[in-house]
Amino acid sequence: MSHSTSEPLPDYRTQDPAVAARFAKIKERPVVLEIDRLGRQFPGEHGPVTALRDISLQIHRREFVCVIGPSGCGKSTLIRIIAGLDDPTSGRMLVDGKETSGPCPERGMVFQGYTLFPWLTVKRNVMFGLEMDGMSSAQAESEARQWIDLVGLRKFAENYPHQLSGGMKQRVAIARALAPNPRVLLMDEPFGALDAQTRAQMQSHLLEIWRNVDVTILFITHDLDEAILLADRIVVLKAHPGEIQEIIEVPVPRPRSLAQLQSPEFQATRRRLDELIHPKVHAPSDHLPIVRLTQIGDDVE
Amino acid sequence: MSRPRWFAVRQDLSPSRRRLLGVCAFLLPLLLWSIVSYVPFIWHPNIKVTDAGDVSWMRPGLQFDRHEFAKEVAAAQSAGTRPPAGIRANPIYLPAPHDVGRALYTAFTTKPVLKGDLWLHESLAMSLKTIFWGFLISSAVGVPLGILCGAFVAASRLSEPFVDFVRYMPAPAFGALMVAVFGIHLEPKVAIIVIGTFFQQVLVVANTVRKVDGGLIEAAQTLGAKRSQLVLRVLLPASLPDLYNDLRILLGWAWTYLIVAEVVGVSSGITFFINQQAKYRNFDNVYAAILIIGFIGLATDQILAFFGQRFFAWKNPRSSRLRAFITRLFSRRDQPLPEGQP
Numbered sequence: 001m002s003h004s005t006s007e008p009l010p011d012y013r014t015q016d017p018a019v020a021a022r023f024a025k026i027k028e029r030p031v032v033l034e035i036d037r038l039g040r041q042f043p044g045e046h047g048p049v050t051a052l053r054d055i056s057l058q059i060h061r062r063e064f065v066c067v068i069g070p071s072g073c074g075k076s077t078l079i080r081i082i083a084g085l086d087d088p089t090s091g092r093m094l095v096d097g098k099e100t101s102g103p104c105p106e107r108g109m110v111f112q113g114y115t116l117f118p119w120l121t122v123k124r125n126v127m128f129g130l131e132m133d134g135m136s137s138a139q140a141e142s143e144a145r146q147w148i149d150l151v152g153l154r155k156f157a158e159n160y161p162h163q164l165s166g167g168m169k170q171r172v173a174i175a176r177a178l179a180p181n182p183r184v185l186l187m188d189e190p191f192g193a194l195d196a197q198t199r200a201q202m203q204s205h206l207l208e209i210w211r212n213v214d215v216t217i218l219f220i221t222h223d224l225d226e227a228i229l230l231a232d233r234i235v236v237l238k239a240h241p242g243e244i245q246e247i248i249e250v251p252v253p254r255p256r257s258l259a260q261l262q263s264p265e266f267q268a269t270r271r272r273l274d275e276l277i278h279p280k281v282h283a284p285s286d287h288l289p290i291v292r293l294t295q296i297g298d299d300v301e
Numbered sequence: 302m303s304r305p306r307w308f309a310v311r312q313d314l315s316p317s318r319r320r321l322l323g324v325c326a327f328l329l330p331l332l333l334w335s336i337v338s339y340v341p342f343i344w345h346p347n348i349k350v351t352d353a354g355d356v357s358w359m360r361p362g363l364q365f366d367r368h369e370f371a372k373e374v375a376a377a378q379s380a381g382t383r384p385p386a387g388i389r390a391n392p393i394y395l396p397a398p399h400d401v402g403r404a405l406y407t408a409f410t411t412k413p414v415l416k417g418d419l420w421l422h423e424s425l426a427m428s429l430k431t432i433f434w435g436f437l438i439s440s441a442v443g444v445p446l447g448i449l450c451g452a453f454v455a456a457s458r459l460s461e462p463f464v465d466f467v468r469y470m471p472a473p474a475f476g477a478l479m480v481a482v483f484g485i486h487l488e489p490k491v492a493i494i495v496i497g498t499f500f501q502q503v504l505v506v507a508n509t510v511r512k513v514d515g516g517l518i519e520a521a522q523t524l525g526a527k528r529s530q531l532v533l534r535v536l537l538p539a540s541l542p543d544l545y546n547d548l549r550i551l552l553g554w555a556w557t558y559l560i561v562a563e564v565v566g567v568s569s570g571i572t573f574f575i576n577q578q579a580k581y582r583n584f585d586n587v588y589a590a591i592l593i594i595g596f597i598g599l600a601t602d603q604i605l606a607f608f609g610q611r612f613f614a615w616k617n618p619r620s621s622r623l624r625a626f627i628t629r630l631f632s633r634r635d636q637p638l639p640e641g642q643p
């Protein structure tokens with residue numbers, strides 16, 4: 001949150017020409033995923049609860065879109081609907097212009113909890129989607145090997161998931177989701193359970209993979225820096241009901257790296273996200289009503 | 302650090318302590334049995350007559366209640382006749398450990414009392430055959446049905462209420478019926494075991510399949526798995542280790558039904574042997590036969606557990622000590638086993 005620069009931050013909407021040109025190019029590409037006034041209600045104790053309302057979004061081919069929002073705002077509900085694992089109560093979803101519903105390998109998914117098949121080796125996990133498609137075992141195996149190489153796990157192809165670290169598991173999950181050549185890769189807080197260092201590594205891995213693979217990514221996170229680092233556009237949701245608050249075009253130029261964390265564009269975007277997600281509350285102080293339980297003079301600060 | 306405690310909540314013990322306790326688990330009951338058997342002033346409620354004295358109706362070798370015997374002795378003394386003598390003894394239904402130990406061997410070598418009766422090993426083979434067919438038939442239908450119930454709510458709603466209902470009917474209640482339907486030999490006994498295990502099996506298997514992490518199903522769906530693939534390629538392999546353990550436990554149930562099954566129709570197998578021996582008051586043989594059932598049960602269970610560990614290495618990353626032991630046993634002669642191979 002601290003920025004060392006003394007000069008005022010630029011507006012997060014100002015884009016330098018290269019970035020602006022990039023966005024113009026993205027918008028020329030065909031729309032891969034379109035959701036149109038999507039809504040989802042859950043039955044609650046006191047009548048239906050609206051988890052999502054009127055979500056409309058168009059994602060272009062090979063765009064990287066992050067969805068961010070406070071906990072419970074419906075991020076998971078949204079991505080599960082897009083994956084076909086949940087049904088919307090209103091609205092439509094189109095992939096490549098065709099209305100779809102239900103799970104399908106054209107929309108691959110990476111879950112926060114890895115969900116690797118523990119009885120299969122890394123290689124057979126990655127082969128799973130290919131075999132479901134009816135591909136012969138030999139061909140599936142050679143394709144799986146390419147994906148495993150891509151995520152840098154060649155040495156672990158014959159290992160079982162329980163023998164891998166969290167970051168490695170998530171790389172297998174990414175390879176597994178990418179193997180059937182999805183149009184869209186959906187990721188629900190995929191790095192949420194990883195430690196800070198592994199998480200940073202995985203972020204650059206993911207950018208690398210995205211550069212080399214023809215895939216559009218919709219990525220959910222609650223980490224603001226992660227969203228800015230990865231995304232072309234950031235969809236900010238608000239809670240109760242879950243609605244789109246703003247869609248931000250990230251002005252940070254590509255290729256991205258952690259070194260850009262202190263750049264003015266990054267900081268400006270960061271400040272805007274902070275305003276949206278943690279709005280300034282006026283009156284209440286953030287002191288807890290705690291009675292002093294230590295002796296006078298026994299201070300830790 | 303101080304020495305680890307023997308009783309710490311949910312803390313594992315060192316291998317040597319575990320082994321020690323495992324041995325004690327068997328030694329303590331044996332010790333108790335030995336004390337009751339060999340220390341004359343503990344329990345021993347009877348007197349075994351060694352010399353009948355002048356009491357006309359006593360015979361050496363017979364046992365009498367201690368207090369009755371004392372009364373006879375007092376009566377004889379006051380009447381001036383020769384009192385009977387005897388030593389303290391336990392009732393005949395509690396033989397001493399060494400008697401049973403000997404019987405474990407001699408039970409196999411004693412000829413059947415009646416011509417046409419079976420030797421102990423033949424009785425055992427008969428029982429094993431009954432168990433085998435009963436459990437096989439039950440599993441062949443019960444496991445697939447259980448998997449269907451675990452996978453499809455419709456299948457579960459259609460069959461489980463009824464299965465749950467029949468489950469509460471004691472299997473032996475079907476004995477007479479089964480004899481009427483299947484005759485008096487092996488078939489009704491197998492049927493009793495099937496009735497005893499099948500209904501439990503369906504419910505247990507269905508529950509195990511239902512416990513499979515829903516996330517795995519969703520992941521498979523996003524990878525394009527269709528309905529049959531979800532069952533055969535996800536639910537089945539995911540629950541297989543637990544199913545295997547369920548079957549191990551249910552096999553133990555089948556053994557308990559064996560004893561009732563074997564008195565249905567023509568009494569047969571190990572139960573017949575036990576009943577015959579009890580009739581002739583060879584209680585050491587009775588104990589030996591019961592112990593043999595225990596040994597067979599424990600051995601099958603351990604062997605199945607061992608293979609379970611090998612089949613489902615992905616489920617139990619910690620290799621078992623038994624497995625390590627057997628690996629070492631064989632690797633002395635053969636090549637050492639390669640690391641991490643399931």
Ligand SMILES: Nc1ncnc2c1ncn2[C@@H]1O[C@H](COP(=O)(O)OP(=O)(O)O)[C@@H](O)[C@H]1O
Pocket residue numbers: 042043051069070071072073074075076077078
């Ligand atoms: N299956 C469900 N049944 C009822 N309410 C649900 C269900 N799934 C999610 N919700 C509700 O919808 C809202 C959004 O949940 P979720 O999408 O998990 O939020 P997020 O992922 O942003 O933390 C929450 O208020 C939650 O209670």
Ligand SMILES: [Mg+2]
Pocket residue numbers: 075076
């Ligand atoms: Mg969530």
